[in-house]
Amino acid sequence: MTQAFDRHTLFFPETDGEAYTLGPLQSGPLCCVPEPLIRVTNLSVSYGNHPALKDVTLDIYRGCITALIGPSGCGKTSFLSVLNRLTDMIPGCRVEGGIRIGGQDILAPRLDVSALRREVSMIFQKPNPFPLSIRRNIEMPLREHGMKKRADLDEKLERVLTDVGLWAEVKDRLDKPALALSGGQQQRLCIARALALEPSVLLMDEPCSALDPLSSGVVEDLIGRLKGRYTVVIVTHNLAQARRIANYAAFFWLRERVGTLVEFGQCRQIFEAPAHDLTAAYVNGARG
Amino acid sequence: MIWSKRSTSSPSRADARLAGLCSAAAGLVAAILLLIVLFLLHESRPVLQRVEWLRFLTDASWHPAEGLFGLAPMLWATLVSSAGALLLAGTLGVASALFCRFYAPPSASRWFRRLVALLAGIPSVVFGFWGLTVLVPIIASWRPPGASLLTGILVLTLMILPTVALIADAALAAVPEIYLRGAAALGMSRSGTILGVALPAAKGGIIAGILLAAGRALGETMAVLMVSGNVVQMPHSLFDPVRTLTANIALEMAYATGEHRAALFVSGLVLTGLVILLAMVAARFGEVRHHG
Numbered sequence: 001m002t003q004a005f006d007r008h009t010l011f012f013p014e015t016d017g018e019a020y021t022l023g024p025l026q027s028g029p030l031c032c033v034p035e036p037l038i039r040v041t042n043l044s045v046s047y048g049n050h051p052a053l054k055d056v057t058l059d060i061y062r063g064c065i066t067a068l069i070g071p072s073g074c075g076k077t078s079f080l081s082v083l084n085r086l087t088d089m090i091p092g093c094r095v096e097g098g099i100r101i102g103g104q105d106i107l108a109p110r111l112d113v114s115a116l117r118r119e120v121s122m123i124f125q126k127p128n129p130f131p132l133s134i135r136r137n138i139e140m141p142l143r144e145h146g147m148k149k150r151a152d153l154d155e156k157l158e159r160v161l162t163d164v165g166l167w168a169e170v171k172d173r174l175d176k177p178a179l180a181l182s183g184g185q186q187q188r189l190c191i192a193r194a195l196a197l198e199p200s201v202l203l204m205d206e207p208c209s210a211l212d213p214l215s216s217g218v219v220e221d222l223i224g225r226l227k228g229r230y231t232v233v234i235v236t237h238n239l240a241q242a243r244r245i246a247n248y249a250a251f252f253w254l255r256e257r258v259g260t261l262v263e264f265g266q267c268r269q270i271f272e273a274p275a276h277d278l279t280a281a282y283v284n285g286a287r288g
Numbered sequence: 289m290i291w292s293k294r295s296t297s298s299p300s301r302a303d304a305r306l307a308g309l310c311s312a313a314a315g316l317v318a319a320i321l322l323l324i325v326l327f328l329l330h331e332s333r334p335v336l337q338r339v340e341w342l343r344f345l346t347d348a349s350w351h352p353a354e355g356l357f358g359l360a361p362m363l364w365a366t367l368v369s370s371a372g373a374l375l376l377a378g379t380l381g382v383a384s385a386l387f388c389r390f391y392a393p394p395s396a397s398r399w400f401r402r403l404v405a406l407l408a409g410i411p412s413v414v415f416g417f418w419g420l421t422v423l424v425p426i427i428a429s430w431r432p433p434g435a436s437l438l439t440g441i442l443v444l445t446l447m448i449l450p451t452v453a454l455i456a457d458a459a460l461a462a463v464p465e466i467y468l469r470g471a472a473a474l475g476m477s478r479s480g481t482i483l484g485v486a487l488p489a490a491k492g493g494i495i496a497g498i499l500l501a502a503g504r505a506l507g508e509t510m511a512v513l514m515v516s517g518n519v520v521q522m523p524h525s526l527f528d529p530v531r532t533l534t535a536n537i538a539l540e541m542a543y544a545t546g547e548h549r550a551a552l553f554v555s556g557l558v559l560t561g562l563v564i565l566l567a568m569v570a571a572r573f574g575e576v577r578h579h580g
């Protein structure tokens with residue numbers, strides 16, 4: 001008995017009955033009608049007896065990029081991993097509070113986690129293409145989720161690789177090992193692999209920090225283009241990057257060795273008119 | 289050149305002494321292997337010089353006293369019994385390693401691993417004795433005579449199973465965590481992750497383990513000698529008694545003289561060649577994994 005994770009409610013959320021129109025990726029219009037897709041209330045995460053994150057309440061808006069900033073170890077990655085229940089894989093990890101995505105309680109114990117992760121995909125700090133060919137990297141998760149027809153798979157392969165700007169670079173070597181690609185290409189492949197499953201939300205855990213500056217720039221541009229079509233939550237230590245691409249920013253800080261949310265707001269406000277002293281000190285480079 | 293060498297090794301005397309000791313040990317090991325091969329070549333020379341090499345495969349039978357040196361049935365028995373054991377042990381070993389890594393609770397897999405390691409330590413003569421007194425009568429009651437290719441395969445399977453299982457387990461443990469987390473983040477099921485990600489990632493190590501086990505299976509003597517019946521013949525079914533190359537050497541070395549003795553060394557040479565070949569292929573797979 002698992003509870004189905006319903007895609008329908010993500011596209012027709014409780015806030016209004018209208019279908020949400022998504023712009024094409026390349027044109028990437030700013031959408032940002034502030035309409036919450038993910039509502040987090042009083043979230044606490046602990047590992048064994050050690051609390052990592054305490055009492056976070058936060059809305060994440062549909063189609064926008066929300067940047068999570070703050071020093072290392074203040075629970076940003078924990079927050080991210082809870083959103084697609086990747087914390088389930090960590091023994092001893094306890095999660096309290098509420099998270100609703102498109103109105104559904106994703107912390108329900110009987111939730112179909114696989115369906116949730118298909119909707120809420122994750123990109124990791126270190127690019128992690130599987131040790132398979134470029135083609136198999138994209139196709140394997142698709143096959144697993146029931147897409148079997150060659151023509152469908154080929155079409156999808158070309159579309160997602162074009163979306164991440166990789167098609168021209170790899171179309172002649174789709175059957176070569178993905179691990180032979182450069183770091184930046186690998187990360188874009190991972191993003192393509194996630195996009196192929198047509199998620200609504202993309203969680204990104206410092207997706208550029210393991211890349212050289214040029215590749216980092218390419219990936220950052222790509223993330224910027226995802227705006228409007230996907231809801232992106234990105235952890236980054238690069239404040240300039242957060243400022244360039246994010247619509248909203250959440251500032252986390254360590255209080256009594258436990259991660260807490262200090263301030264959340266529009267990106268411009270967080271960087272230009274922070275309400276909290278800690279935020280001001282951090283974004284101006286005085287602390288952290 | 290001299291400069292670069294000095295820069296990497298410290299000039300201290302203790303260091304020089306240790307380096308000398310280690311290189312002497314390494315040299316000794318390499319020399320022993322080389323000497324064994326040379327010795328085999330030397331001892332088999334009388335018959336290799338007189339008899340055309342292909343006759344070892346084409347001669348109708350093995351009657352060395354009468355100048356018939358057909359090794360083919362025994363070579364075949366060796367290869368088939370090893371291949372059968374690899375098939376069984378490979379399947380069981382990889383499946384049990386997957387169980388350990390992905391399904392068993394940690395405490396159960398810890399005990400299972402210990403058990404398998406223990407299995408690796410049981411002397412081959414014990415396996416042989418067990419096979420002779422338990423396995424052979426069971427199979428004899430079904431399809432006489434009992435001592436057969438099948439019993440050989442089963443006993444060999446038990447003997448190489450720990451090698452396959454432990455190396456496959458280590459190879460699966462070495463699969464980077466980010467692959468598994470990545471697969472989970474794509475909503476993949478456990479079986480999809482195992483078949484699609486973990487096994488391909490661990491493939492090199494698993495194959496290297498199977499090849500190492502193959503080396504052991506080819507060379508195993510005592511247990512196989514005790515349970516396979518030792519009739520020199522081409523087996524037509526799993527229930528026919530067979531004699532492997534190793535068993536042949538063990539059985540006849542006590543009384544073989546002259547060309548007969550040299551012919552036994554030829555079979556030793558063939559076995560050594562096979563095992564060296566396997567070890568080389570295994571090393572290649574190990575390398576692929578590291579670069580992978």
